[in-house]
Amino acid sequence: MALTQEQKTRFFEDGYIAVKGLLTAHELETLHNHYANLALGRVPGFPEGNISHHTPGAAQAAEPSTPHGSRHDRRGTQVYPRGEVTGAERRTPVEDPLDTIRHLNLPSYHDSAFEAFVRSPKIVDIIESLMGPDIKLYYDQVFAKPPYAAANRYHQDSVFWAFFASNFQVTCQILLDDATAENGCVRFIPGSHNFGLVNWDHLPYMLTEDVLAQEVAVPLKAGDATFHHSLALHCSGPNTTPYRRRGWSIHYVSSDTRYIGTPEETERLKQRGCLVGPEPVNGWPLIRGREFPGCV
């Protein structure tokens, strides 16, 4: 399902686009079941370290926040949507073990259903419309946003990926649960992919009141998806509900991307379980099209 010219124009103007009804109810159920298998230790070889857990009450304990404009807060150089989660709610005991999970990393490297979706034409045709025909997978992760989890700070994906040249990658986030304003749907600053790479120290000065006033929250149903540019500034609100909000983010790179990581970055990526290209292995998994010498 390639994008129409109008959808492509919208993506390149705004830096993101929402696509409704990408997965059927049956496909969603498959992913829910496979997610539970990974999360509950039923998939042999899935590293325990690929799951990080939510520590109720810990997320906002580290540093006091100060107001940043009328609807956001700032901790150090990090800017968050203002939260309405109280300390008592954050300490609410969790009954379902799936609700202890904050992040689940690299499901597609370890599970056949997740891998099949990463390669599914439903998703890859859209990526091709945006990024061209030569596509590799870098990473995938589930932002599991458990009940009463804190907000996710403003960022550009590219700021974490300084080891890629160029800075144009596309992330597809598939909602595994309904995402609402109350449970922390993703919010974007339209057009912010045109700002260039904004490093952490500069972020609060970039996110001025007039820029933050342009913020758009994107509530979606389970099975819907967003596709966003790696330079698009985005964040997500706090989860003020007792229900988890899982978003599975799949990060694609164009095959002609060069990997320019330092030895330290390369070591960190290997520890996260990523294949590091072009040496010592043959780079990231090829999804479609060609590989290029000297590239990922």
Ligand SMILES: O=C(O)CCC(=O)C(=O)O
């Ligand atoms: O789902 C979220 O809370 C954040 C998602 C995100 O940052 C991403 O997909 O790049």
